[in-house]
Amino acid sequence: MNTIAKLFLVAAVAASTLAAVSLLGRRTEPTPVERGRYLVHTTGCNDCHTPWHMGPQGPEPDMSRLLSGHPADFELAPLPPASPGWMMHAAPTNTAWAGPWGVSFTANLTPDKATGLGTWTVDEFVAAIRTGRHQGRGRQILPPMPAPAYAQMTDADLQAMFAYLQTIPAIANKVPEPLPPQ
Amino acid sequence: MTPPRPSHHLPPRRAARATARFALAAMLAACSGGRTWTEAPPRLADTGLYADAATRTVAVDAIPFEPQYPLWTDGAAKRRWISLPPGTAVDARDVDDWQFPVGTRLWKQFTFATGVETRFLARRADGSWLYASYVRTPDGRDDVLAPATGVRQFCATANGRSHDVPSHADCRLCHENGRSPVLGFSALQLSGDRDPLAPNAVPPAAGALDLAGFVARGLVQNLPAAHRATPPRIAARTPTERAALGYLHGNCASCHNASGPLERLGLRLDYPLAAGGTAPAIASTLGVASRFTRGGATQRVAAGDPEHSVLFARVTADDPVTQMPPFGRHLVDATATNLIARWIREDLAATGPSPSQPLSSRQD
Numbered sequence: 086m087n088t089i090a091k092l093f094l095v096a097a098v099a100a101s102t103l104a105a106v107s108l109l110g111r112r113t114e115p116t117p118v119e120r121g122r123y124l125v126h127t128t129g130c131n132d133c134h135t136p137w138h139m140g141p142q143g144p145e146p147d148m149s150r151l152l153s154g155h156p157a158d159f160e161l162a163p164l165p166p167a168s169p170g171w172m173m174h175a176a177p178t179n180t181a182w183a184g185p186w187g188v189s190f191t192a193n194l195t196p197d198k199a200t201g202l203g204t205w206t207v208d209e210f211v212a213a214i215r216t217g218r219h220q221g222r223g224r225q226i227l228p229p230m231p232a233p234a235y236a237q238m239t240d241a242d243l244q245a246m247f248a249y250l251q252t253i254p255a256i257a258n259k260v261p262e263p264l265p266p267q
Numbered sequence: 268m269t270p271p272r273p274s275h276h277l278p279p280r281r282a283a284r285a286t287a288r289f290a291l292a293a294m295l296a297a298c299s300g301g302r303t304w305t306e307a308p309p310r311l312a313d314t315g316l317y318a319d320a321a322t323r324t325v326a327v328d329a330i331p332f333e334p335q336y337p338l339w340t341d342g343a344a345k346r347r348w349i350s351l352p353p354g355t356a357v358d359a360r361d362v363d364d365w366q367f368p369v370g371t372r373l374w375k376q377f378t379f380a381t382g383v384e385t386r387f388l389a390r391r392a393d394g395s396w397l398y399a400s401y402v403r404t405p406d407g408r409d410d411v412l413a414p415a416t417g418v419r420q421f422c423a424t425a426n427g428r429s430h431d432v433p434s435h436a437d438c439r440l441c442h443e444n445g446r447s448p449v450l451g452f453s454a455l456q457l458s459g460d461r462d463p464l465a466p467n468a469v470p471p472a473a474g475a476l477d478l479a480g481f482v483a484r485g486l487v488q489n490l491p492a493a494h495r496a497t498p499p500r501i502a503a504r505t506p507t508e509r510a511a512l513g514y515l516h517g518n519c520a521s522c523h524n525a526s527g528p529l530e531r532l533g534l535r536l537d538y539p540l541a542a543g544g545t546a547p548a549i550a551s552t553l554g555v556a557s558r559f560t561r562g563g564a565t566q567r568v569a570a571g572d573p574e575h576s577v578l579f580a581r582v583t584a585d586d587p588v589t590q591m592p593p594f595g596r597h598l599v600d601a602t603a604t605n606l607i608a609r610w611i612r613e614d615l616a617a618t619g620p621s622p623s624q625p626l627s628s629r630q631d
Contacts, residue, residue, distance in 0.1 A: 187588055204531060215436070222440045222522060222529070224593040262559050265586035 121249025136178040153256035154193035155180035188264040189227035197255040304389040307399035311410035331475040334456035336517030339600040343377040360489035382422025398438035428597040444527035460498035464510035511610035571616030
């Protein structure tokens with residue numbers, strides 16, 4: 086084998102090794118649950134669907150009540166008087182919102198069968214986000230839920246979010262029905 | 268040319284024959300000049316409703332009909348027509364689940380003081396349905412295709428409210444929640460034994476056919492003999508109950524039935540002719556706890572007490588978080604709510620007959 090051939094052989098071996106190392110180092114595709122976890126925790130779901138409490142650094146989501154919606158046992162204070170200079174009021178839990186639409190309460194997204202998404206199908210979840218209607222066919226989902234923004238997500242992403250939500254701890258919490266405008 | 272029913276319960280050879288017949292019929296419909304309705308045409312005139320669009324003279328093959336329990340749409344005056352491809356018929360062997368041939372077209376026109384909307388359904392060769400809506404132009408000369416997203420506040424109605432043209436998604440929410448996407452054209456709705464107390468019902472238009480008329484013309488076939496002999500009628504204890512059950516069937520049952528996605532709620536407001544026993548709208552409401560509560564109302568229907576019945580609270584509400592149906596109306600149907608209040612107060616009183624009493628034994 087002459088010198089040039091040896092150099093080619095060494096180069097080929099080096100290139101193959103680099104390619105193999107690169108392949109080994111590449112991350113595998115996330116599962117739907119992993120993808121869903123990423124999406125749920127990066128698109129603000131906890132901001133409103135996980136009740137807030139006062140932590141050492143100030144208000145923060147209470148992760149022991151992860152995504153369980155407005156606490157049924159939370160006693161709402163009387164609404165402040167309407168003011169033309171302000172449109173919305175939020176409860177200290179950041180789970181109840183008052184505005185021109187009435188009072189809305191964030192939903193229980195845990196897989197609890199009686200009070201959460203435990204009996205929902207993935208199609209109903211996707212339809213709810215796509216149509217902006219409760220369970221995909223009822224009343225309109227109320228502000229401040231940014232349903233129009235989430236409605237732009239792909240079916241695969243919404244399905245992944247639902248898949249992840251079905252894996253979190255089920256928390257029994259019957260969220261109140263929304264209240265009409267006064 | 269009715270699409271074959273699910274073939275899993277048919278012997279393979281019969282299923283194959285049924286599928287082949289359907290495919291052949293669909294092909295013939297396409298070859299015979301019938302449109303495939305893959306997309307909605309841009310103008311109502313292009314759907315075939317009119318023989319003369321300039322004068323809005325309706326085509327002879329568009330047959331008017333009038334359901335006896337119409338849907339309340341904020342007081343709109345309505346006209347309805349159906350057209351079947353030549354040589355085809357509706358298969359009515361399941362009295363509560365009619366099958367419509369490929370190429371079936373239906374129109375429903377809503378007229379308000381300030382606007383006209385016409386909805387159009389057409390059955391495609393693959394069995395799916397096209398949904399479209401046409402709105403009258405401001406100069407009144409044409410009816411043009413509305414956007415798929417609908418038109419909010421299309422025209423004023425009353426009390427400062429407006430009529431919304433539905434989005435295609437909303438069309439599907441009402442029409443694809445039960446067994447048949449065709450609403451208002453069924454044995455009960457077309458029955459010649461019309462309910463004199465039905466809210467918002469109007470006498471059939473000139474040339475309109477009822478159930479017997481469609482059967483006589485061969486346009487509805489295989490209707491069970493019992494319903495050919497005796498026009499269908501809601502069995503009820505009183506005329507008020509008959510009309511109330513009919514109203515709920517016509518206004519609520521497209522979602523609240525036993526075959527759609529909301530079946531799991533166990534709330535049924537349909538009136539299936541094939542079923543016996545207690546009407547589902549009584550069995551699934553009277554004394555049944557409601558997940559949705561409002562004020563002191565905690566039961567779907569509290570015996571004799573409309574003011575504490577969630578069903579009554581829902582139909583008398585006009586705020587978007589409480590009202591039922593959740594869309595399709597902004598105004599309360601006063602005639603119907605008075606009827607429902609009377610039904611709950613008088614016919615569903617605690618001292619009244621047991622709801623488990625077979626309806627067949629009740630007298631109207």
